[in-house]
Amino acid sequence: MNTNQWNRLQTIDRRVIYAILLVVILIPLFFPITLPTFPSKQSRNFYDTIEKIAKDSPDKIVIVDGWWSPSTRGENQWQAQAIITHLMMRHLHFAILSFDTQNNTVTQSQIVEPLAKKYGYVYGKDYVNWGFRPLAAFVPVAKGLVIDIPGTIKKDYKGTPITQFPVMKGIKTRSDVGALIEITPSASAEGWLGMFEKNNSPPFLFAPTAVMAPTYYPYLDTGQMAGMLTGIKGAGDYEGLLGTHSFGSRAAGALSLVYALIIALIVLGNIGYYATRAASRKEDR
Amino acid sequence: MLHTLQHFFAPMPGHGAWYFEKLALGLLFMFAILGALQLAPRRARKGIIAFFTFLGGAYYAAEFFWPTNSATNQNFLTPYQDTVAGLASVVGSFAIGLGVISLLQNHTRQLARRRPGWGYSAIFLVFFLAMTVFGLMNAYSAKSTVIPAVPGFWARQDAHGLFQFLFVGGLTNLGSATFAMIAFYIASAAYRAFRIRSLEATLLMIAALIIMFGSVSFGTWLTHGIHPVLADGSENPWANLRIENIAQWLMLQVNTPAQRGILFGLTLGLLATSLRYWLSLERGAYFEKEL
Amino acid sequence: MEYIRHLFNPILLFGALGTMAILSLVFKENRFYRVFEHVFLGLALGYDLEFTWTTILRPLFWDAMVRDGQWAWVMTVPVGLMFYGIYTQRFTWMSRVVFGIFFGLNAGAVFQDFAGRVVPQVTKSFLPSKSLIPPPPIPGDPHALLHQISFVLNNFLFLGIVVSVLVYFLFAFEQKNKAVLRTAQIGRWVLMFAFGAIFGSTIMTRMALLIDRMYFIFHDWLRLVKG
Numbered sequence: 001m002n003t004n005q006w007n008r009l010q011t012i013d014r015r016v017i018y019a020i021l022l023v024v025i026l027i028p029l030f031f032p033i034t035l036p037t038f039p040s041k042q043s044r045n046f047y048d049t050i051e052k053i054a055k056d057s058p059d060k061i062v063i064v065d066g067w068w069s070p071s072t073r074g075e076n077q078w079q080a081q082a083i084i085t086h087l088m089m090r091h092l093h094f095a096i097l098s099f100d101t102q103n104n105t106v107t108q109s110q111i112v113e114p115l116a117k118k119y120g121y122v123y124g125k126d127y128v129n130w131g132f133r134p135l136a137a138f139v140p141v142a143k144g145l146v147i148d149i150p151g152t153i154k155k156d157y158k159g160t161p162i163t164q165f166p167v168m169k170g171i172k173t174r175s176d177v178g179a180l181i182e183i184t185p186s187a188s189a190e191g192w193l194g195m196f197e198k199n200n201s202p203p204f205l206f207a208p209t210a211v212m213a214p215t216y217y218p219y220l221d222t223g224q225m226a227g228m229l230t231g232i233k234g235a236g237d238y239e240g241l242l243g244t245h246s247f248g249s250r251a252a253g254a255l256s257l258v259y260a261l262i263i264a265l266i267v268l269g270n271i272g273y274y275a276t277r278a279a280s281r282k283e284d285r
Numbered sequence: 286m287l288h289t290l291q292h293f294f295a296p297m298p299g300h301g302a303w304y305f306e307k308l309a310l311g312l313l314f315m316f317a318i319l320g321a322l323q324l325a326p327r328r329a330r331k332g333i334i335a336f337f338t339f340l341g342g343a344y345y346a347a348e349f350f351w352p353t354n355s356a357t358n359q360n361f362l363t364p365y366q367d368t369v370a371g372l373a374s375v376v377g378s379f380a381i382g383l384g385v386i387s388l389l390q391n392h393t394r395q396l397a398r399r400r401p402g403w404g405y406s407a408i409f410l411v412f413f414l415a416m417t418v419f420g421l422m423n424a425y426s427a428k429s430t431v432i433p434a435v436p437g438f439w440a441r442q443d444a445h446g447l448f449q450f451l452f453v454g455g456l457t458n459l460g461s462a463t464f465a466m467i468a469f470y471i472a473s474a475a476y477r478a479f480r481i482r483s484l485e486a487t488l489l490m491i492a493a494l495i496i497m498f499g500s501v502s503f504g505t506w507l508t509h510g511i512h513p514v515l516a517d518g519s520e521n522p523w524a525n526l527r528i529e530n531i532a533q534w535l536m537l538q539v540n541t542p543a544q545r546g547i548l549f550g551l552t553l554g555l556l557a558t559s560l561r562y563w564l565s566l567e568r569g570a571y572f573e574k575e576l
Numbered sequence: 577m578e579y580i581r582h583l584f585n586p587i588l589l590f591g592a593l594g595t596m597a598i599l600s601l602v603f604k605e606n607r608f609y610r611v612f613e614h615v616f617l618g619l620a621l622g623y624d625l626e627f628t629w630t631t632i633l634r635p636l637f638w639d640a641m642v643r644d645g646q647w648a649w650v651m652t653v654p655v656g657l658m659f660y661g662i663y664t665q666r667f668t669w670m671s672r673v674v675f676g677i678f679f680g681l682n683a684g685a686v687f688q689d690f691a692g693r694v695v696p697q698v699t700k701s702f703l704p705s706k707s708l709i710p711p712p713p714i715p716g717d718p719h720a721l722l723h724q725i726s727f728v729l730n731n732f733l734f735l736g737i738v739v740s741v742l743v744y745f746l747f748a749f750e751q752k753n754k755a756v757l758r759t760a761q762i763g764r765w766v767l768m769f770a771f772g773a774i775f776g777s778t779i780m781t782r783m784a785l786l787i788d789r790m791y792f793i794f795h796d797w798l799r800l801v802k803g
Contacts, residue, residue, distance in 0.1 A: 014473045015603055021472045025783075025790050029801045036509065037502045038529050070457035071464040074788030075781055101627045106457060132631045133370075136377030136678065139345065139685045140370030147359060151367055159635055194689030199696070210780035214496075214773040217541040218548055222700040224693070231777065232784035233500045251787045256503030258783045263494065265476040273480055297645035307647045315654035319670065330669050334676045341680025349688045371636055372652065373681065376674065378632040379656025385625055386663075388617070402610075409614040416622025424630040450586050456623055458591035459616035461789060462598035468786035469602040471779055485768045492772025493779075500780065519718050536773065542734045543770035545697060546741025546763065552694050556686060563683035565676075 006276045009268075017265070024261045025254050033253035042220060043237035046227030047086070049203050053178040054090035060178030060202075061171050062087060062094040063145075065192075066103040067184040072209050073106070075231040078248045079207040080111050080183050082238035083229075088119035088126075089242070092178065093167050096157075097130045099188065104132045104157060124165040131157035142195035146174045174202065179226070183207040189216060193224055200224055207234060335565035342563040344369060389413075416451050423448035492535070499532020582799065592797040595789055701738050737766050 039047075053060065064084065068076035087094050096112065098104035108129050112121075121127055130153045133141050144152030149171055150163050162168050170176065179202050182189055189206055197204050203226035206216060210231025219225040229238060232255065235248035297304045322333060348362040392406035422429060422444035434441040481487050498504030505528055513524040524530060561567040583589070597612035641649040658674040661667035710727040713720035744763030747756055795801040 010477075012476075014477075017473050017476055018469045018602055021469060021786075022790070025787055026794065029787075029790060029794055033502070036505070038505055040500075040529075041533060069460060071460040072781070072785065073457070073461050074465070074785035077788075101624055101631075102452075102457065102460070104631075105452065110453070132627070134374050134377055134628075134632060136681075137370045137374040139681065140366045140373060143688075144366045144370060147357075147363060148367070152370065155635060157631070159639075190689070190693060194691075194693035195685065197692065210777035210784070211774065211782075213777055214536065214540050214770065215544055215547075217536060218545040218697055221537070221541050221545075222696045224696055230500070231780050232787075233780060247788070247791060250791070251784060252502055254787045254790075255780065255783060256501040258787075259497045259501050259779070260503055262472065262475045262779055263497070265472060266479050266490070269476040269479060270481055294648050297647060298643075300645060304645060304647060308641075308650045311648060311650040312653065315651045319654055319658070322670070322673070323667070334669075334672050337673050338676035338680040338683075341677035342682075342684030343680070345681065345684035346687060349685075349691075369681075373678070374632050375637045375649070375652050376656050377678065378628050378637075379652070380659045381625060381628045383659055383662070385621060386660075388621055405610055405614045408611060409618040412615045412618030413622040414618075416619045417626050420623060420626030421629070424626070450590060451619055452623065454587035454590035455594060455615060456619040458792070459594045459598060459612060459619070461785060461792075462595040463616065465782075465785040465789045466599060466602055468782040471782050475779075485765070488765055488768040489772035489775060492769045493776035496773050496776030497779065500776075522719060522722065535769075538730050538733055539737060539766060540770050540773045542701075542737035543741050543766045545701060546738050546745065547767070547770070548694070548697060549738075549742055550745035552690065556690060559683035559686040562679045 006272050006279060010272045010276055021258070021261065024257045028253035028257055029250065032250060033256060037236060037240055037249075037252055039237035039241055040230065040234070042228040042230065043234050044227075044241070046205050046207075046229055046234075047238065047241045049179060049205060049226045050083075050086050050090065050092070053203070054092055057178055058090075058092065059170070060093075060176055061167070062092050062178045062181060063097055064094050064107075064181045064183070065097045065099070065188075066107055067099050067182070067186055067188045068209075069100045069102040070106060072185040074251075075209045075235065076183050076185060076207070077106070077111065078232060078235040078246065078251075079229050079238070080107060081115070081246065082235050082242060082244070082248060083181060083183070083205075083207065084111055084115055085119075085244060086238070086242055088115055088121055091126075093126060095128045095130050095153075095167075098132045099135055099138060101132060104129065108157065125167055128162060128165050128167050129157040130162070131155070138191055139195055142191055145177075146196055149173060149176070174198075177202040179203045179205055181205045181207065185209045185212065187212075189219070189225070193219065197224065200226055203227075210234075331565075338565055339563060346563075412451070412455075415447075416456075419444055419447045419451060492540075495528070495532050495535055499529045505529045579799070583797070588797045592793055595793060599789065701735065736762075741766060 050062075053062065064080070064087075066076070066080065068080075070077075084094070096104065096107050098107065112127065112129075115121070116123070116127070123129075141152055150168065153162050156162050156165070174196070180192060180196065182192060182204070184206075185208065189204075189208070192204065200223050204219075204224065205227050206219075206225050207229040208216065208231070210233065213228060213230040213234075216225065216228060220228060229235060232248055232251050236252040237248075239246055239248045297307070325333060344362065344365075348360065348366075351360040351362060353360045353363075389410075392409050394400075395403045395406040396410070419431070422431070427443065427445035427448075429444050430441055431444055431447050432439070432442040479490070481490055498507070508527045508529075511521070511524055511527050513521055513527070515521045525534070558567070594612045594615065597608045598616075600606060601609045637649050637652065640646045655674060658667075658670045661670035710724040713724060717723065740759045740763035742763070743756060744760040744767065747760055791801070
């Protein structure tokens with residue numbers, strides 16, 4: 001190819017790239033790709049921790065805390081769905097807590113309620129919704145949960161005192177918590193690790209968006225976190241471990257193709273760049 | 286003394302004698318403090334802000350450093366965390382009006398002066414009002430009828446249904462769509478902007494490639510021929526070269542310590558900045574403005 | 577007929593039209609996008625206002641003060657009003673007082689955060705007994721020696737990387753010492769690697785969000801994708 005052709009390739013209309021991206025995402029949705037996936041060690045640890053709680057301390061309550069809103073539902077919603085499915089399969093009691101205004105409504109009505117019907121979970125008996133707290137109250141809430149759970153939470157999302165619910169019977173302090181699960185697109189783990197957790201007790205399970213994940217590996221290494229689900233890949237891993245195949249597994253196929261596309265684009269872009277440079281140098285001479 | 290105070294501040298369900306007087310007194314008392322602050326000389330203002338900032342931080346600092354009772358692991362300040370949580374929530378929530386006022390101001394002005402694009406402002410106001418009204422109706426009486434039934438055309442619509450329409454149909458989907466747009470820009474940037482021109486860029490590229498390959502089935506399929514277990518049932522050392530294992534090793538052995546280095550660097554910065562905020566030593570445009 | 581009715585389900589139709597309108601921006605700036613942009617803004621603001629009242633101010637403030645008679649909550653009103661000082665020249669400084677209290681609240685919690693979150697990181701990194709002495713071999717492990725060697729090598733590498741990144745950060749200003757410069761250079765390379773890992777996963781997050789939108793349109797709404 002000569003300089004002109006390379007130049008044309010370099011200045012290709014960006015909308016062409018957008019259209020290719022859409023096609024690449026749609027193909028595996030219509031024709032599912034079934035390649036074997038391998039759950040990462042962190043996903044497996046996440047899963048095993050829940051299994052262990054179900055076996056060793058089924059009377060404790062699991063806190064599912066969400067900082068995500070629908071803007072990251074592509075990853076966080078499917079993580080939440082897989083995790084809550086697991087809790088229900090093992091008949092663990094859990095409490096929902098939110099530090100994002102939209103999170104509580106979405107988690108309750110779009111994830112927990114449909115799953116509760118399927119697994120026969122009853123509100124107040126098997127699970128409870130502790131409602132929303134603003135970020136300004138994060139520190140006192142996290143610290144308060146350590147010593148006095150009913151005193152810190154007081155009422156559920158509809159204003160009923162939580163001590164009236166059978167699921168809260170015997171739940172007083174941090175030692176009655178089976179695990180803290182954090183589903184988030186933002187830097188929320190730091191606060192829990194600093195204000196609530198002590199030597200990974202109760203186990204801290206982290207489900208961030210993929211973009212957040214690399215930053216948190218140091219906490220896995222020290223054992224301050226018991227497991228981590230990396231974005232949609234983590235949700236897919238989890239669905240695989242549970243044997244429920246939903247969006248996470250479906251997205252894995254699309255993600256494979258998209259990655260191939262991105263790599264191809266980077267390679268093509270660079271070849272074009274160097275070819276144009278080399279060709280123009282030749283012509284200069 | 287403490288007892289008298291407790292008695293004074295005690296809740297009065299049923300609004301007994303002095304309830305409304307106490308409400309008025311409380312308001313008056315706080316406004317008097319604000320008035321006194323306003324009357325203080327201008328040059329004292331920085332000191333006043335510094336004092337309240339220090340007071341805000343003092344509670345947690347003292348609660349953390351004060352020796353705790355070994356049996357309960359608490360000190361005399363610990364039980365007030367709940368009060369602090371309530372106060373921070375309520376006072377912080379009063380700030381919601383700031384965003385509402387500035388957006389409403391902006392859009393009503395557009396509308397009133399019929400500036401170009403005022404139609405969009407009208408749409409903004411309609412959906413803002415609809416969400417506020419039906420949201421509140423949903424919270425107070427979800428079953429109340431908003432649109433009566435028209436036989437053979439549509440069923441009765443209650444407040445909950447309308448709220449669901451606005452929240453699930455509108456807000457959640459529009460929020461996800463807004464953030465999904467970035468995917469297109471990343472694809473275009475990969476093609477046009479990601480140039481491998483230096484050793485640093487190459488390293489960044491290699492790391493990104495390995496992480497990408499290691500996390501999708503397309504990548505792991507490339508090395509699936511290396512079996513994790515040898516024929517005699519023992520562990521195969523070569524399995525370390527499977528792409529997902531290389532990615533895992535890089536994440537644990539290279540990414541983890543690098544991130545920890547960043548973490549230490551950030552922590553030192555965070556400690557220093559926090560202390561400077563707390564003790565009002567921070568400098569900069571916001572802090573040095575004339576008051 | 578069933579299918580047509582499904583396509584016109586108000587919730588799905590609103591979501592699908594909105595999604596397409598927002599995504600259309602990447603192809604061309606258009607009115608369809610601008611309309612739904614303002615719908616989104618209006619809904620988001622209305623929801624925040626309603627939700628703040630329903631979940632915070634009503635139960636913690638209004639109900640506590642009016643129904644339960646905890647009259648002292650009224651004293652938070654003037655404090656909250658201080659935020660609004662920014663709208664006037666005279667009282668603007670008052671907003672700084674209440675912002676200051678919140679600055680202080682967060683800053684004061686930093687000590688416990690350091691002790692609870694960061695100290696375990698320090699001890700794990702710099703206690704040689706934890707990182708440089710390999711655990712005893714598992715009986716019957718045919719690769720016991722290999723495992724022990726890799727344990728020590730991996731941990732040396734780990735420690736080396738932490739130190740080099742720290743050197744890069746702490747000696748960011750002008751440096752003449754060759755050893756420090758080289759270490760910082762290694763730190764820089766390793767950081768590039770860490771940023772590469774973040775870049776790779778950023779692509780995952782962003783693409784997942786778009787895949788989710790396509791799934792919504794073609795699976796939930798159009799029902800062209802099964803399963």
